[in-house]
Amino acid sequence: MYQFSGKLKMFSFALILIGALGIAYGFLSAPKTVEEAKEIMAHQASHGDAHGASHDDVKSNDHHKGAVKDTHAQEGNEHHNSDEHHADTEDAHGDHHGDEHAEHVFHQMQNRPWSAVYVALFFFLGISLLVLAFYAAQRVAQSGWSIVLFRVMEAITANLVPTSIIMLLVVVAAVMHWNHMFPWMAEGVFTPGHENYDPIVDGKSWWINVPGWAIRSVIYLILWNAYRWLIRKNSIKEDTANDGGKMFKFNYNTSVVFIFIFMITESMMSWDWIMGIDPHWFSTLFGWYVLASLLVSALTVIAFVTIYLRSKGVLPSVNDSHIHDLAKFMFGFSVFWTYLWFAQFMLIWYADIPEETTYFVARFNEYKLPFLAMVVMNFAFPVLLLLNSDFKSIPWFVIIGGLVILAGHYIDIFVMVMPGTVGAQWGFGIPELGGLLFFIGIFIYATFSSFAKANPIPKGNPYLEESEHFHYYNIEHRGESSGHH
Amino acid sequence: MESSKVIHAFYNDDEIVLDAVKAVKAEGHHIEEVFCPFPVHGLDKAMGLAPTRLAITAFMYGITGLSVAIWMTNYMMIQDWPQDIGGKPSFSWFDNMPAFVPIMFELTVFFAAHLMVITFYMRSRIWPFKEAENPDPRTTDDHFLMEIPVHGDVKELTSLLTKTGAVEINVVDKH
Numbered sequence: 001m002y003q004f005s006g007k008l009k010m011f012s013f014a015l016i017l018i019g020a021l022g023i024a025y026g027f028l029s030a031p032k033t034v035e036e037a038k039e040i041m042a043h044q045a046s047h048g049d050a051h052g053a054s055h056d057d058v059k060s061n062d063h064h065k066g067a068v069k070d071t072h073a074q075e076g077n078e079h080h081n082s083d084e085h086h087a088d089t090e091d092a093h094g095d096h097h098g099d100e101h102a103e104h105v106f107h108q109m110q111n112r113p114w115s116a117v118y119v120a121l122f123f124f125l126g127i128s129l130l131v132l133a134f135y136a137a138q139r140v141a142q143s144g145w146s147i148v149l150f151r152v153m154e155a156i157t158a159n160l161v162p163t164s165i166i167m168l169l170v171v172v173a174a175v176m177h178w179n180h181m182f183p184w185m186a187e188g189v190f191t192p193g194h195e196n197y198d199p200i201v202d203g204k205s206w207w208i209n210v211p212g213w214a215i216r217s218v219i220y221l222i223l224w225n226a227y228r229w230l231i232r233k234n235s236i237k238e239d240t241a242n243d244g245g246k247m248f249k250f251n252y253n254t255s256v257v258f259i260f261i262f263m264i265t266e267s268m269m270s271w272d273w274i275m276g277i278d279p280h281w282f283s284t285l286f287g288w289y290v291l292a293s294l295l296v297s298a299l300t301v302i303a304f305v306t307i308y309l310r311s312k313g314v315l316p317s318v319n320d321s322h323i324h325d326l327a328k329f330m331f332g333f334s335v336f337w338t339y340l341w342f343a344q345f346m347l348i349w350y351a352d353i354p355e356e357t358t359y360f361v362a363r364f365n366e367y368k369l370p371f372l373a374m375v376v377m378n379f380a381f382p383v384l385l386l387l388n389s390d391f392k393s394i395p396w397f398v399i400i401g402g403l404v405i406l407a408g409h410y411i412d413i414f415v416m417v418m419p420g421t422v423g424a425q426w427g428f429g430i431p432e433l434g435g436l437l438f439f440i441g442i443f444i445y446a447t448f449s450s451f452a453k454a455n456p457i458p459k460g461n462p463y464l465e466e467s468e469h470f471h472y473y474n475i476e477h478r479g480e481s482s483g484h485h
Numbered sequence: 486m487e488s489s490k491v492i493h494a495f496y497n498d499d500e501i502v503l504d505a506v507k508a509v510k511a512e513g514h515h516i517e518e519v520f521c522p523f524p525v526h527g528l529d530k531a532m533g534l535a536p537t538r539l540a541i542t543a544f545m546y547g548i549t550g551l552s553v554a555i556w557m558t559n560y561m562m563i564q565d566w567p568q569d570i571g572g573k574p575s576f577s578w579f580d581n582m583p584a585f586v587p588i589m590f591e592l593t594v595f596f597a598a599h600l601m602v603i604t605f606y607m608r609s610r611i612w613p614f615k616e617a618e619n620p621d622p623r624t625t626d627d628h629f630l631m632e633i634p635v636h637g638d639v640k641e642l643t644s645l646l647t648k649t650g651a652v653e654i655n656v657v658d659k660h
Contacts, residue, residue, distance in 0.1 A: 473526060
């Protein structure tokens with residue numbers, strides 16, 4: 001049995017505490033009134049830093065209808081629907097315009113602490129969910145190699161519970177209008193005649209409406225957690241079942257059902273929780289794209305936890321071939337992510353239809369560095385590092401590649417969420433770092449305390465023997481215990 | 486070739502031939518060749534063959550293909566005749582890069598795959614109308630054949646091979 005060391009426990013608590021302080025700082029430092037926001041804006045402009053400059057661009061663009069569409073259409077429905085209003089009355093309402101802009105920036109600044117938490121929350125919730133889905137897939141595929149990693153994967157999915165609870169709180173906060181991350185939740189968007197009325201979003205109100213959104217969110221979380229709870233319980237039962245494989249078959253069937261439910265809920269979840277931030281924009285392969293991003297992160301996390309636990313000596317039957325297989329998955333799904341990223345980008349870039357292109361214009365103008373850096377981090381780096389078969393079985397290389405992959409996919413989620421919520425007012429500072437540390441702390445605590453609660457080897461699994469002797473043909477053993485071959 | 490005589494030892498099971506190879510190697514004999522009707526996992530390792538470098542050549546061929554694609558798209562679409570085709574930006578290669586990616590990808594794969602296969606053919610000396618080299622037609626069906634050059638005591642070697650489970654042992658002249 002694995003013992004969750006006091007040191008690691010303290011470390012995770014420290015991360016949670018520091019993260020919570022960072023999050024609190026983010027909320028406290030956000031402006032409370034439009035006047036405060038104006039002050040910050042004036043401060044930014046006088047400094048003439050990168051943000052001030054981009055902010056000035058936005059200001060001058062405000063007087064051109066086309067440009068407003070490009071930079072602002074995605075940032076909030078208030079602005080989009082005021083386009084026509086601007087064009088018609090911009091001469092008469094020149095002064096009024098400045099106020100409206102300040103209010104817009106004020107909302108973006110207020111969104112920042114929420115978004116900082118949301119990005120980290122979605123990242124960790126998604127990783128836990130995809131580890132669960134990968135685990136279910138391993139059961140359904142009746143894979144022979146991964147059985148010795150089952151308890152590692154189960155332990156990681158323990159993180160699904162706390163992240164789901166926090167997600168539930170964020171859902172409640174959004175419904176209660178405590179944040180403005182989802183512009184279609186603003187008042188009057190669906191009310192004809194209201195100054196916030198947005199006919200485009202109103203046309204989608206059969207799907208994006210607050211009760212429907214909230215109910216769906218709760219249903220996703222319940223379904224995922226229900227499977228996790230059931231499969232974890234029954235997987236431990238499997239160890240001592242001795243019932244001629246009855247429990248194993250039951251777990252197989254449960255996993256088949258879960259994968260079916262997961263594929264549907266994952267797609268809808270990415271529409272609701274991520275695409276809903278930019279309600280004017282739509283993309284058909286978005287669900288797959290989010291899936292790929294989370295799946296490659298999930299595999300990296302499995303590899304990290306496995307390498308760590310193996311170095312602690314609690315996974316005696318995990319050999320370099322298992323690491324090699326995980327690294328192969330990391331490599332393959334990095335390419336898969338790039339494929340979907342590029343398929344989405346290139347299709348929109350090529351056809352250049354304004355209503356779709358604004359999404360990437362907003363990202364390319366304001367988020368150029370993260371937007372381009374993530375392609376290097378998520379594609380070029382892992383491909384070149386993990387292409388070599390020998391490197392894939394060296395834990396150090398897997399960790400270096402994995403760190404870049406994880407950072408790259410955090411940026412990926414960041415670039416999905418931030419342009420729609422904070423626009424040009426983005427940054428990576430204390431609120432973002434706080435959110436990240438907070439969820440890393442929760443992850444460490446949930447994972448390792450769960451791993452300590454069960455036998456690290458799933459004894460009852462009929463494929464265990466095969467998994468323990470799993471051997472990839474061209475790996476030379478580096479003095480480890482797999483001499484059965 | 487200092488030796489013109491070789492021993493052909495026949496086996497009828499892949500597990501037995503694998504053990505036989507290990508035993509013969511352990512006795513310090515050089516194994517010239519093993520003929521099998523299908524791939525035997527671990528045979529190359531047991532024989533002590535060096536790992537293949539085919540994957541490395543494929544990687545370099547892939548880079549070659551990528552370079553060709555970049556050069557070709559840049560020369561044709563940007564340098565030679567930068568037409569405005571449907572408003573695509575032909576001002577520089579990077580401006581229009583996404584449109585070239587499918588070609589870059591396909592040419593990388595094309596070069597890597599085909600040149601690697603051709604390399605394999607050349608290194609393995611396989612081509613149409615090549616005369617088959619298998620010493621006994623049974624090796625393509627259900628027999629395994631180990632070929633060992635004779636350097637002295639044939640009897641000792643024969644008894645060793647008999648012990649490893651050979652079903653037939655012939656001493657043949659090799660031309």
